[in-house]
Amino acid sequence: MALLLLLIQGPAAAILLSRLLQGPGRRPPLQPKSPTLDLLGKVSVVVPTLNEAERIGPCLDGLTHQSYEVREILVVDSRSEDGTPELVKTAQQSDPRFRLLTDDPLPAGWVGRPWALHTGFLHTSPASEWVLGIDADTQPQPGLVASLVQAADQEGLDLVSLSPRFILKSVGEQLLQPALLLTLVYRFGPAGERSNGAERVMANGQCFLARRALLEQLDGYSCARASFCDDVTLARAAAASGAKVGFLDGCQVLKVRMYASALETWHEWGRSLDLKDATSPAQKWGDLGFLLAVQALPWLALPLLLLAEPSLPVQVAIGLNASLLLTRFALLLAIRGSYEQVGWAFWLSPLADPLAVLRIAISTLSTPKRWRGRDYSSFGA
Structure with a gap:
């Protein structure tokens, strides 16, 4: 058993180490910036909504505190029934940059979110150089948009998205969510990492800035029309077309x-x-096997190895699995800045790693039937 574990886990651990060693050389977190006059009216913001009344307030408020780099804020509503449009109309009374749109009925082959973003893109001003997609559950901080555009210009990026600072409240969230987040870090490295190829590019659609010229080249969000992870699908399509794509740490903005x-x-x-x-x-399937080897299996293998006869392969396997668990706990310090506040459950979240990998396996083996209240059971039929 020990030899089999070493055969499976050894190469995976080496890959993980190579990814984590990129951390010290990653781009530092973005800092809030004040706009310069050359950014005047450069950005159109698109916010897709569907029954977001309970959480859109901080998003609308945060967008009103962005400065003159934002030309317009288009809220594309998919026929909400909870008062979301009324909240947008109220925000419009104090900030005329807000525009409320209702997208057309969802066409065949489209998922709701990329359809709303595509609709918003088609209605943005041609004078805007950048289009920024913002999710309704976000809380944009002052200086967000200016810092994004300045970073994109300085690095020559055509598309850039951000990892946010997460707000977790319950004990269960603080146990599970960091374990799920680490499945992304293990597979793709930390936000700000510079060396991923097109097929390993990461993105976060919660805050997704793209050059208008790039979206025109890609026909808007059409290439991600049927994707439930449209942000990553679009970012990888952009990178494959030759665009320069960045995924940055946005925990300060x-x-x-x-x-x-x-x-x-x-x-x-x-x-x-x-x-x-x-x-x-x-x-x-390779990513799932990798997560099983380095994130889930150590918790299952180490107790069995400690009970086995202490042969050399067993001792090496014990050392490898103990090192993987120590690395996992050490990563909590690295991701601490990505959370608004943490409690004791956060520091015990590595215990939820087997559950997190199980969730990835379940998702890998299934296709969503419902998403954000919409029925996709006939997708692909």
């Missing part, structure tokens, strides 16, 4: 309260984290 409970996190976030819509079958 963007906050997000994604889900209201651990159960909602498990169901909603977990079903897209496998990224199968943006991934080849070989990469999808």
Whole structure:
């Protein structure tokens, strides 16, 4: 058993180490910036909404505090029934940059979110050089948009998205969510990492800035029309076309309260984290095997190894698995800045790693049937 573990885990641990060693050389977190006159009216913001009344308030407020670099804020509503449009109309009374749009009925073959973003893009001003997609659950901080555009210009990026600072409230969230987040770090490295190829590019659609010229080249969000991880699908398509794509640490300029409970996190976030819509079958299954080897298996293997006869292979396997667990706990210090506040459950979140990998496996083996209240059971039929 020890030899089999070493055969499986040894190469995976080496890959993990090579990715984590990129951390010290990554781009530092973005800092809030004040706009310069050359940014005047450069950005159109698009916010897709569907029954977001309970959480859109901080997003609308945060957008009103962005400066003159934002030309317009288009809220594309998909026929909400909870008062979301009324909240946008109220915001419009104090900030005329807000415009409320209602997208057309969802066409066949489209997922709701990319359809709303595509609709918004088609209605943005041609005078805007950049289009920024912002999710309704985000809390943009002052200086967000200016810092994004300045970073993109300085680095020559055509598309850039941010990892946010997460707001977690319950014990269950603080146990589960960091374990799910680490599945992304293990597979793709930390935000700000510079060396990923097109097939390993990461993105976060919660805050997704793209040059208008790039979106025109890609026909808007059409290439991600059927994707439940449209952000990664679009970013990888852009990178494959030759665009320069960045995924930066935005913990100082963007906050997000994604889900209201651990159960909602498990169901909603977990079903897209496998990224199968943006991934080849070989990469999808390879990533799952990798997570099993370095994130889930150490918790299961180490107790058995400690009970085995202490042969040399057993001792080496014990050392390897203990090192993987120590690395996992050490990573909590690295991701601490990505959370608004943490409690004791956060520091015990590595215990939830087997559950997180199980969630990725379940998602890998299934196709979503419902998403944000919409029925996709006939997708692909």
